[in-house]
Amino acid sequence: MLIMLLISPNFSDLFKPNIEIKAFPDGDLYVRIPEIKQCAGEDVILLHRLYPDQNTSILTLFMLLDTLRRVGARVTLVSPYLPYSRQDKTFLEGEALSAQVLCSMIASFGVRELITLDCHFLKKEGEIEYAGLKIRNISANHALIEHGRSKIGIEEPFEVISPDQGAGYLVSDFGGKTMEKVRGEYEKGDTAYRKIEKLERNFEIAGKNVLIIDDMISTGTTMIKAIENIKSGGAKKVLCAATHGFFMKDSLHRIRTSADIVFTTNSIVNPVSEVDISKLLSSVIPELKK
Secondary structure, eight states, X not given: OOEEEEEXXXXXXXXXXXXXXXXXXXXXXXXXXXXHHHHTTSEEEEEOOOOSSHHHHHHHHHHHHHHHHTTTOEEEEEOSSOTTTTOSSOSSTTOOOHHHHHHHHHHHTTEEEEEEESOTTXXXXXXXXXXXXXXXXXXXXXXXXXXXXXXXOTTSOEEEEESSGGGTHHHHTTTOEEOEEEEEEEOSSSXXXXXXXXXXXXXXXXXXXXXXXXXEESSSHXXXXXXXXHXXXXXXXXEEEEEEEOOOTTHHHHHHHHSSEEEEESSSOOTTEEXXXXXXXXXXXXXXXX
């Protein structure tokens, strides 16, 4: 069986792209798949990042999927970070279910499966169907923990901790512990943000090396509060890791100032994206090894 591998230009740091994405002078997108004839009626694996510039990247994805649908291709989509995944349930009346909207739209273009990493709303590794879309959620937890060991030294043991219940599955296989986070109401202003009211720990870490793992670091508020809590408990060294590193505003500087070590995968390229996701993707997509 022929399986076509299509690589978006926004994956060029990991694999050689074979898709053209440009812009017309007025800013409209130009999308072309040069090998479209070879995709007709075949299984296609499409690698396309949906962040940064998520809204443009999502529209680009829909144009790619529509082009493939017109020739009868059967598409598996690989997008390491799934945008809008934080809004899978409503907090206030009248809120949009953004995760459901995006997943249902991807499914409507005929995608057979989405392969992604540590999807925020799934809270577990494995396969699930959501909003009509089959999703295979791969966790980077093993790779992050191994990298942490290499940074601190094999002879130096450490405790693995998640900063909230949602990220608990990242550490559960390693005997890790989970902190409790409580958010408040949305703050006023143009930015949708719920302040963290408290972040608590009911276990001891005095004298220990601690690796804090989360699925994402956005504004860094959760991670910074976790670092402060762990340090106040007398931890020896504090390492911070995440699958997806956004590091909005000055959050990377603030985390680096507070923690001894910080790193992420390169699902989103950033100054500390040290863990290569190509090995994770190749483990489930043999064609990437060729």
